Amino acid sequence: MAKTRDKLDRLDQSIRKQWTRLESEPALTTREKLDRLIRSRIPDKACLAHPLESPAVFPREIPPFMEREYFYADTTRLGRFTIGDLRKVRSGELEILAGDSAWRKINAEGMLFFDTETTGLAGGTGTVAFMLGFGFLANGGFQVRIFVLSDLNRENEFLERVDDFLRERSPIAGVTYNGKCFDYPLMETRYILQRRRFPLLSLPHLDFLYPARTLWRHTFPSRKLGYLGDMLLGLSREEDVDGSEIPRLYFDFLRTGELSILDAVMEHNALDLLGLAMLVNLGARCLEDVSHTRDEGEILGSARLLENAGDLDKAAERLETIRATAERLDVQALALRRLSRIRKKKKLYNEALTIWEELRQMGDPRAVRELSIHYEHRERDFLRALGLVRDALETSDLSAVQQLDLERRLQRLTRKLAHLESEDGP
Secondary structure, eight states, rough: OHHHHHHHHHHHHHHHHHHHHHOOOOTTTTHHHHHHHHHHHSSHHHHHSSSSOTTTOOSSEEEEEEEEHHHETTTEEEEEGGGGGGGGOOHHHHHHHOOOOOGOOOEEEEEEEEEEEESSOOOOOOOEEEEEEEEEEEEEEEEEEEEEEGGGHHHHHHHHHHHHHHHHOOOSSEESIIIIIIIIHHHHHHHHHHHOOGGGGGGOEEEEEHHHHHHHHHTOOOOHHHIIIIIIIOOOOTTOOOOOGHHHHHHHHHHHHHHHHHHHHHHHHHHHHHHHHHHHHHHHHHHHOGGGGGGGGHHHHHHHHHHHHTTTHHHHHHHHHHHHHOOOOOHHHHHHHHHHHHHTTOOOHHHHHHHHHHHHHHOOHHHHHHHHIIIIIOOOOHHHHHHHHHHHHHHSSHHHHHEEEEHHHHHHHHHHHHHHHHHOOO
């Protein structure tokens, strides 16, 4: 027992000495002092595995960041377009994709594509963005610059270098994939912890995840970036690093100092940025001309984006194309519903009426509701409205909400007809 107490006393004295030494360094924050104290008490696994004189031991004094670049020439073809075609994307289509008028004067060469690799997906102060990738058009191609944080205690210097790069590039807009909910909030947190402000927050931001979901919802079962890159651009990711392995590889890099451990992760990040850029190009082309779409699902998606942007005439054109040519009944029904809403919004009730009749023949109970409203309120044909509701209640496959809505409509129409009959008298 006495030996154990002596060991604890010596340990306590050692810790006190180290803390006193750290207290004499005013440049360090309390958190940094604690981090250094804890790290000094944990045996270095590399040192346990190798003699100190071994060249394999990771040096203590390392740069706070490392950089790597990738370059893809304009002539590189991905799917139906070359990288050079990205330069021809028009600001009008970018404005529709972003849903933001700030994009009206932005061209492709001013965009900066951004992606992070992190120590986890939970977010918050415990998640570190250890790899920041930036993609941009330059020097006759698409260039990717990747920054890797090589010392967790020197994140401020790492972010300072990133800020220098952003000042050099002077982008006018940022593009991400799920950046609105993940990358941007995470980077804002990391910058705040270092008493900085994330520079991209002040620029117009296109999170392409949202238009991609709309554009390809009815074409592909998944809208993951890697999947879309594979299906639409031919960017095969069969040998790509598993995302769940990325944090472990990073910590292996920190332990050993071998940047080659992160080769696959950096390539993964670069391909994500290249794929994102070319998917933005493809999305813009689909909006520019319907001939660039591949199937009725893409036509429907592009029509929805145009409708959301307020271009009802162009949206209606594409929906009419689906109405006339679609082979998939599910897509045709969705297109007819949206087309009927546009016709109704523009007060083209006769055209809307024809579409509702088409949908009723396809067994759509929502069309019955619209027809009932039309005959009740516009044509004052209460009997016809009542007959449509009764037929739907007897023959249609209704959800609980639809059933309740039509039953209430039936009761109201019945009361209205009874009141009219009582007014007419015997």
